[in-house]
Amino acid sequence: MSTAISDVLAQLKSMGDEARRAHNKKNGAPDNQFGVKLGDIRAIAKKIKSDHELGLELWETGNVDAQLLATLIMKPKSISMTELDRLTRSVTCSQVADWLNAYIVPEQPDKEKLRLKWMTAKDPWAARAGWNLTASRINKRTSDFDLTALLDRIEKELPKARPEVQWTMNNTLAAIGIHHADCRSRAIAIGEKIGLYSDWPVSKGCTPPYVPVWVDFMVKRQLAGE
Template structure:
């Protein structure tokens, strides 16, 4: 018989808690000790269970919230709910999954992108920038790309870490996807120097925007 209640799910998540996993996650600002593979396996077994997802989210537990993101139906949340959920999602993994797996698939994604972009809370603003970055790659029509580059140029160097990362991702995406803005994007990245010294493992692409843009474009052009 499958798991059906929030208490049963939380018991199962508690049994998967690993102190070593928690220690690693805490170094990145997260606060759970459940490996993502087993978490996804639970989600696959449960299927889409929107009311259960709501109950799991309401617990405030990060592992439960990650599972909620995987089993909810994004289109069933209204705009106010999603706004409140993002503002309650204070750890990076929960925020990232919520934006990528729920908000992005919601009919309210564009309204929230506009609302969050200039929010005084830098964590909320980073979600707005993440949605903008997604649009640049999928449907950039109507976006003011030169204006975004102006804003990045003025604000990214001194932005809080989460917002800085989101702006940097937007800068790179503009340079990668839009050849007419590539030179300026690379120049901005070089002058600001954000993430220029970020340690990058062998075989991975640096998050430093000039390197990131150049490498992805090279791969696309030469295979």
């Protein structure tokens, strides 16, 4: 292990917080973590700026805090499609998945090839990433998807899917309802049928991802902004 990564891990360990560790574990994080607050991780990344090799080393530790930091300092365009697929499938908790999907995946030149691959993946973290990319494209209104086929899949698969996949599949359902008026009533009906899963983690003060309420709120906000 290089001096640089040893120093960073020591810094992360010193910033660990027991309450944060308990919170992370409650939301499915593994024991390999220090429990560093997300704001503190961002502060460390701001000082490091960009260090791709260090980022890769941090990721390979499997430590949650180190992997979160890695997503902020790695160079997305220096990661091959094959390597990104491997990183995605090696995720162990939703927070790391969300930062990887937010900061690394969108910058991958071959992300559409990965999206197609991930949309049929059995691995839950790959599937989560695939549905996340799909929702993102729908939200940006840059998609030419067969929305009826997507709604068919969601209605059939979401109730039995892993929680990791349910979350971004649900996001896709909401995106369809928000941005496609011709599919809105069916998206809402599916949301009503599916309901809200009690094991979906929702931060304090946040609105649960119940599609009928979510779609109604966003559509009204769009109309108010016109």
